[in-house]
Amino acid sequence: MVVGDVTTGTELLIIGAGPGGYVAAIRAGQLGIDTTLVEKDAYGGTCLNHGCIPSKALISATDVAHDAREAEEMGIHADPAVDLAGMVDWKDDVVDQLTGGVEQLCKANDVNLVEGRAEFADENTVRVAHGGEGQGSESIEFEHAVVATGSRPVEVPNFEFDGEHVISSRDALALDSVPDSLVVVGAGYIGMELATVFAKLGTDVTVVEMLEGILPPYEDDVSKVVRDRAEEIGIDFFFGEAASDWEESGDGITVRTENEDGEVSEFGAEKALVAVGRAPVTDTLNLDAVGLETDEDGFLATDDRARTDVESVFAVGDVAGEPMLAHKGMKEGEVAAEVVAGEPSALDYQSVPAAVFTDPEVGTVGMTEDEAEEAGFSPVVGQMPMQASGRALTLGDTGGFTRVVADDDAGFILGAQVVAPEASELIAEFGLAIEMGATLEDVAATIHTHPTLGETVMEAVENAQGKAIHTLNR
């Protein structure tokens, strides 16, 4: 479909092959849309290369060693040796399989793949600069475009990433030896997941956080379970401490923090991992040329069809705003492609689940009790402690609970908070319940396999009804 010498044309042009972009591309290909996907680095984006997948790979691998080391109570005596370089190789293999898979799936669905960095040239053209010196560039005309350029880590002033002393999550996922000690700046989900990995690998981990607790978006009783476990495995926390600067000292560094009262503390460590949030990548796209502006945080506003203020341009994934999660981006990618194909799709989901892969995991979906109240419901809450779950006991892992929030009048399930082993999986059933408009009665009536952690879903629901079997009803 060559339009001129150096200009090609495409019906749908997608910038960025992360979960938002590649899913949009595959779905568009399935729908028979002539689709071009431009990626400057690696298929799969942050998620597959430097985010979800490598972090979860290291988490599950370190858990294998940690669980064996801690299993004396179960009659297991093990002293596993971990070779981090070997673990990282394995993790890279996992990543390669998945990114290779994404590339193949795109091709199988007839997506044109273009390697290079795209920016807008005018309302219906992007210019793509190919990687490497003298590789040239090309222009691609489009009818519709999807911006899916994702996000990058936020830098703290005075803490530019140097990959050596001050590292990002991306660097942390590719270390080839275990640091003796690590200061983690930021106790959000990325900081906590990685702090846990390194503590289990034997690193002396100190977490400094500006706010007053870990995992700030979560309720106190949820984050407390994670914090207690983190402290058990040796992580030290310092709250109300803002990282102000650092200097080299000996083999490592000294990180200075300041509290509200201006008091300075110092933390010595081999490295500092800074994980204080992520910002959208929209500044390199020449958005002006297509008539778009971002909000002050750099996000693109979209409507319920994933469309920006410019009719022909969609935005999906991290650039389209919170929650900055892969599965939210995937859904937006699907919807954008379907809308371009003229289908009656919309972002009309009731909730986006979220998981934190700490020890134990946290999984949430829908509203908390407070949020339900603010939304005008009279919420009723039910809870099941893992301590009373037969399955949790057989796993030797009984921290946490499953909680459900429902509307007291009609019984509709509004939300759930789970902090437990496999919490990331357990919220799936709640997610379906919320989308279906299921009531407490519906979930309580569903037979749940014994012995499973999923039974705590049913028990929490029955607790909200005042008729749980395996826990006392309040």
Added chain:
Amino acid sequence: MVVGDVTTGTELLIIGAGPGGYVAAIRAGQLGIDTTLVEKDAYGGTCLNHGCIPSKALISATDVAHDAREAEEMGIHADPAVDLAGMVDWKDDVVDQLTGGVEQLCKANDVNLVEGRAEFADENTVRVAHGGEGQGSESIEFEHAVVATGSRPVEVPNFEFDGEHVISSRDALALDSVPDSLVVVGAGYIGMELATVFAKLGTDVTVVEMLEGILPPYEDDVSKVVRDRAEEIGIDFFFGEAASDWEESGDGITVRTENEDGEVSEFGAEKALVAVGRAPVTDTLNLDAVGLETDEDGFLATDDRARTDVESVFAVGDVAGEPMLAHKGMKEGEVAAEVVAGEPSALDYQSVPAAVFTDPEVGTVGMTEDEAEEAGFSPVVGQMPMQASGRALTLGDTGGFTRVVADDDAGFILGAQVVAPEASELIAEFGLAIEMGATLEDVAATIHTHPTLGETVMEAVENAQGKAIHTLNR
């Protein structure tokens, strides 16, 4: 509530404190019914003492050691030592916590607990013989009774359990040293779960099975995944072999089997574990006295209120027929109690999920493709291989798949077969979908957290719609 010298009265009399009986008792207590629960051995029944819980405890503990031993690829080098006596102590602790919990929950819900063996004396009386010599007996008059006496292992002719050479699943769960070798007679779920535990503990395991494959109720492609893994961990299978007799030889035994053609084979091992099914315990209840008869297999027939042919008598759990699973019994127990309380409850569930805790796990709910066809649906099937799941890859465990069966016309989800890590948990969402009458579209529209195994549920569903993202659509 003493009626005579030795006769007491109760509104609801429940015989057997397994999952069927104790759940009936707790729910009845909650509903304000004067309830008496008679148990001859231990609270929690087979399930908590000799079944679900101890088996799952040993499975997860041996997995901790096995996973660490097999994790070289992940950069983990471990040679865990397992002290089976220590593992069994830990398992006993788990059991004690749960059985103690059941007892407390009964008391908290005002259930009268009576220890002893009950049998019917007449239409509204049971006689309870208290344990131990000269402990006497008492009579209890009831308005309603629930029979929840469970099941016992079936014995193969010539293979009486002696706890030494020929052992039952109950004995196997309480061994204090790891046998060098074991012949497992029967490749049903109990045989396969225990064969896997012992193979992982280092026992040389041979499974002999009369039929032509393992896990007979499951589809071939499901059981093949489990069989392949079992063979990888060193289990040898011999099919079409009926155990005929055994004799002592040296330190162990020789088990003889016969095939269809009358050819005899011999298998030497330290012990034989016989697990060929379970039969209801109804022969010791003097059912005549209350006017009840069992069917030829010993089961009590019940209607959709869990009621037997005698208006005042209910039967729940294993005595009430297949599937002989704890959660089926719990549901029946709930319904029986609610019906006694005059509530409009019924056994109107669409499906009973089932799980096998082999490596990997199997989880199924609702109909297979064949069953859907027989039931008059035109089924459509969708599948997602674990090999394409990012989460399965990060767990280093990519055997198996998630499959969904739906009605092609309306899209209603009819069933699911999952063979994968956490399959027992993954079927929960399908279970809710089936009970809710959810369609493929409903599940596909529900956002699933990334990266989770639960995403394979969504992908299988989208595959059935011809629009899966992460696998090719047939």
Added chain:
Amino acid sequence: DGSGSASSGRVFAAPSARRLARELDVDIGAVDGSGPGGRVSDTDVRAAAESDDDGDGASTADEPAPKPAVERVE
């Protein structure tokens, strides 16, 4: 106005019913749900579509989906 659309303006209906409402151009928030708590079913949506129509409702469901032209409203 069924209680299926609660105080929050939230609608309780399965995704398939919500999609059908978009397809049939029905404001699902205004549909009286016949399910538990006022949950809106696809049948409720179809009924609402037919009662909104001037006689040609029967064929609505078979018409191609309207091309969404939703502008950002703010």
